[in-house]
Amino acid sequence: MTNQTPPAFPLSRPRRMRRTPALRALAREERLSTDDLIWPVFLCDGEGVTQEVASMPGVIRRSVDLTVEAAAEAHAAGIRAICLFPYTDDSVKTPDCAEAWNPENLTNRAIRGIKRAVPDIAVMTDIALDPYNPDGHDGYVRDGIILNDESVEALVKMALAQAEAGADILGPSDMMDGRIGAMRAALEEAGHGQVTIMSYAAKYASAFYGPFRDAVGASGALKGDKKTYQLDPLNADEALRAVARDIREGADMVMVKPGMPYLDICRRVKDAYAVPTYAYQVSGEYAMIRAAAGNGWIDGEKAMMESLMAFRRAGCDGVLTYFAPEAAALIRAGWE
Numbered sequence: 503m504t505n506q507t508p509p510a511f512p513l514s515r516p517r518r519m520r521r522t523p524a525l526r527a528l529a530r531e532e533r534l535s536t537d538d539l540i541w542p543v544f545l546c547d548g549e550g551v552t553q554e555v556a557s558m559p560g561v562i563r564r565s566v567d568l569t570v571e572a573a574a575e576a577h578a579a580g581i582r583a584i585c586l587f588p589y590t591d592d593s594v595k596t597p598d599c600a601e602a603w604n605p606e607n608l609t610n611r612a613i614r615g616i617k618r619a620v621p622d623i624a625v626m627t628d629i630a631l632d633p634y635n636p637d638g639h640d641g642y643v644r645d646g647i648i649l650n651d652e653s654v655e656a657l658v659k660m661a662l663a664q665a666e667a668g669a670d671i672l673g674p675s676d677m678m679d680g681r682i683g684a685m686r687a688a689l690e691e692a693g694h695g696q697v698t699i700m701s702y703a704a705k706y707a708s709a710f711y712g713p714f715r716d717a718v719g720a721s722g723a724l725k726g727d728k729k730t731y732q733l734d735p736l737n738a739d740e741a742l743r744a745v746a747r748d749i750r751e752g753a754d755m756v757m758v759k760p761g762m763p764y765l766d767i768c769r770r771v772k773d774a775y776a777v778p779t780y781a782y783q784v785s786g787e788y789a790m791i792r793a794a795a796g797n798g799w800i801d802g803e804k805a806m807m808e809s810l811m812a813f814r815r816a817g818c819d820g821v822l823t824y825f826a827p828e829a830a831a832l833i834r835a836g837w838e
């Protein structure tokens with residue numbers, strides 16, 4: 503931090519440094535690169551299948567074969583990681599959520615397919631019971647209560663199945679207490695000590711997840727809200743404690759979610775812990791930018807790039823964004 507007050511006008515004319523593209527580039531503090539992008543994708547059953555997600559224009563669900571192709575294209579465009587989310591039909595949802603750790607479930611088949619065809623792209627997963635749960639919650643529900651310890655046991659099984667399938671990054675998004683430590687211990691014991699965990703550590707109870715729940719088929723199922731496990735949007739200290747705890751339990755990377763309304767949390771996490779820090783620009787954020795652009799109210803490309811650059815400025819090492827392919831193409835074309 504500088505303690506020097508800039509000299510008074512006209513010794514200081516800050517506009518001098520903004521006069522030309524060259525001067526602005528020299529003074530630029532941050533960069534957005536394709537290395538910073540993690541692309542979340544939605545999986546569906548079948549072969550050669552694509553389905554539009556109504557509330558996320560431009561986003562599609564893909565069957566595993568087409569997801570493997572999309573991963574290859576993403577890799578060629580410079581994207582480093584892809585994150586898998588399964589759309590699950592009501593028919594595979596059971597009270598014990600057993601499909602979550604089925605080695606042949608959509609996610610695990612996609613992990614194996616991508617690692618076989620595109621070994622260099624990192625494959626990230628989601629760990630939570632909501633796509634498999636008739637209640638739509640991230641953990642088991644009994645008498646209206648979201649159970650913690652029983653849910654963690656199930657989540658550990660899910661993590662092990664994904665590690666077994668070859669996942670590079672496990673992404674527990676469930677917000678149960680103690681799950682990172684339990685997963686880390688189970689991974690070590692099973693010989694998967696090299697698998698990384700990106701904890702959804704500062705995950706808020708947010709209205710911005712609405713379109714995602716449509717995309718994975720969980721919105722009809724969800725009873726009530728997730729406020730007994732996700733964070734209160736008015737709390738920041740609590741988020742820092744959650745991050746500290748997950749790092750101590752063995753998380754390699756931590757995430758703040760949603761992104762744009764929580765940039766202050768990104769900055770505080772990075773400053774406090776100096777660990778690899780990511781933001782999730784969630785479905786509702788994507789939908790807002792798309793909808794406004796679709797109506798001609800904002801320039802979609804510019805708003806998208808500005809939103810992604812803001813994560814870098816806020817201290818994030820990367821961002822999960824549905825815009826990843828588009829942003830990568832613009833970055834490679836020399837976007838400033």
Ligand SMILES: NCc1[nH]cc(CCC(=O)O)c1CC(=O)O
Binds near residue numbers: 628630675711714784
């Ligand atoms: N545990 C499920 C999960 N994993 C990622 C998201 C949201 C992602 C997005 O909105 O883009 C959610 C939704 C939720 O917690 O209800």
